[in-house]
Amino acid sequence: MKKRIHEVELFMKYPNEVQQELLEKLINTAKNTEYGKRYDFKSIRNINQYKERVPLVSYEDIYVDVNRLMKGEQNILWPSEIRWFAKSSGTTNARSKFIPVSPEALEDCHFKGGKDMLSIYVNNFPETQLFSGKGLTIGGSQQVNQFDNKSNSYYGDVSAVIMKNLPFWAQMVRTPKLDIALMDEWEAKIEKMAVVTTTENVTSISGVPTWTIVLLQRILELTGKENILEVWPNLELFAHGAVAFEPYKEIFEGLIPSKEMHYLETYNASEGFFGIQDQTDSNEMLLMLDYGIFYEFIPMEEWGNKNAKTIGLEDIELGRNYAMVISTNAGLWRYMIGDTIKFTSTDPYRIKITGRTKHFINAFGEEMIIENAEQAITKACHVTGAKIDNFTAGPRYIAEGKRGAHEWIIEFKSEPDSLERFQQVLDETLREINSDYDAKRYRDIALEAPIIHSVSEGTFYNWMKKRGKLGGQNKVPRLSNNRVYLDDLLEVIEIMG
Known part of the structure; x- marks a missing residue:
């Protein structure tokens, strides 16, 4: 060793x-x-x-x-x-x-x-x-x-x-x-x-x-x-x-x-x-x-561009989001694995996982990634004495008489002392750490305050079971840019009564 x-x-x-x-x-x-x-x-x-x-x-x-x-x-x-x-x-x-x-x-x-x-x-x-x-x-x-x-x-x-x-x-x-x-x-x-x-x-x-x-x-x-x-x-x-x-x-x-x-x-x-x-x-x-893995990185602002240029370790900037590209000793060549990371140090190279290229909410230009959501929910739990078991979030689209919003489904292990206060801290923290979200929330112009559904114990377990995704490497999708997970979960909630 x-x-x-x-x-x-x-x-x-x-x-x-x-x-x-x-x-x-x-x-x-x-x-x-x-x-x-x-x-x-x-x-x-x-x-x-x-x-x-x-x-x-x-x-x-x-x-x-x-x-x-x-x-x-x-x-x-x-x-x-x-x-x-x-x-x-x-x-x-x-x-x-x-x-x-x-x-x-x-x-x-x-x-x-x-x-x-x-x-x-x-x-x-x-x-x-x-x-x-x-x-x-x-x-x-x-x-x-x-x-x-x-x-x-x-x-x-x-x-x-x-x-x-x-x-x-x-x-x-x-x-x-x-x-x-x-x-x-x-x-x-x-x-x-x-x-x-x-x-x-x-x-x-x-x-x-x-x-x-x-x-x-x-x-x-x-x-x-x-x-x-x-x-x-x-x-x-x-x-x-x-x-x-x-x-x-x-x-x-x-x-x-x-x-x-x-x-x-x-x-x-x-x-x-x-x-x-x-x-x-x-x-x-x-x-x-x-x-046996060679690394390249795509700056997230270039993600989705077919001619995106990758950078090597020597050109990394701290605090920026990158999509990871790997070439491996199993024959994956310049393979985009779908994870996003940011570097916290370049001597040596240390990283934090910030999310997935497919798991984010950007329905209103707010560019919210998983790291934002987890940071905000951790702060809200700390302030209100809550403990969570699982959560997911997605967009509520703009409709007649309604502005857009983020809709959260949260299963608490210990309930917050005030759900209203939890929602407030969650929103405030997201505004502090994500300037795009903050801009969209300004005077509720594009985004209203988040909607939170507090659900009963076992909700996510039953939902994952229904989808055949129990255990092991299976993960609850934290964020989605559409309502597929939200609507499916809300159906389970309705069935559970």
Whole structure:
């Protein structure tokens, strides 16, 4: 672990050199693949040539190539044999995405990220007793499946693919066993996990905050204990990702009342492992630069422009929103993953996730991103003593006699002392942090004050269940630029009465 920390320090010190060398290696490795021949990788000599020659792509652009891989063809995007695919959720597309996972992506990216997370944690907390117990993994809600008998290709969400391929020694230090961890019936799985893990010495948990809360609360119901430390007295770490942690922090502090409990954020997606929180006093994440991923960035004001120019790390400006573009050791070339980030530091390169390119509200020119929503809702909770379980928001369109507004559906864990005050703080905070929103709210000219529906416990759970999106990597869509999620949820609310 100490040796690895030195390697991390090396890419922190020489980020551009590491990235340039990595791109050369990726291009050279794939030059004889179909994709490499299609864009003549052999003659690419520098980054500018790479950008000129190889187009920016979304999943739809490479779907035909990926589909052939799923049917068993090889050497299309990457020379290694690709038998594994991460089924991506959290997309606004009706069709699922199947992201190729090469042996190199598993070993040098996903597994390496998991090991680095531990290395960084141990480096920060050398007195840790983490390895005296087991790690509880709240993984995918999807069993590993085979596409068809002929292809010998398999898919599952990324956590399921990782767990299925872990070496035997790693299986020995995690819980629950694979037959439970990979169950695809989420409610039965939570029940079994709750029963089985209570007898283990769990020292760490990794998972999505929302679903982790569901499991921990079920454990307390089954055991009759007051808090999780009465079940797992040696618990010291929760490694989390996928959704912002801040709105859930108070709930976790109530479930795990210990100043010795540590929280560590990771940025791990189907396409790769990108970032790890490396400082104890900040939730920024170190961008991991030696995982077989070459990074480019599109300034968000250029998003949607087919001829958008990407920039490299050397041209990054702090505090600006960028869409991330990756080229990987699984054969994704200049692939737009749909996430937006901003840099908080360039020495070393640290980032925060700000949202999704498809998850925002801009129905009235207000350009509200997920980071804005989470910041405002966290402040409103703090001021009014509220705790939230889940939320989503979208536009109420301008109609006769009505101006536009943002409509919020919020499930509170603890109700605010005043919903009116909650709404006021939410609105005020959004106006403070987003000048476009503030301009549209000026004298209610384009936007009226937000509309908030406080819904009963279990609303979002029932909605996700109805959509077949329970558990694992599935996330409640926070923002939408249309009313699809809002109207669907309001239907569920009406049915629940």
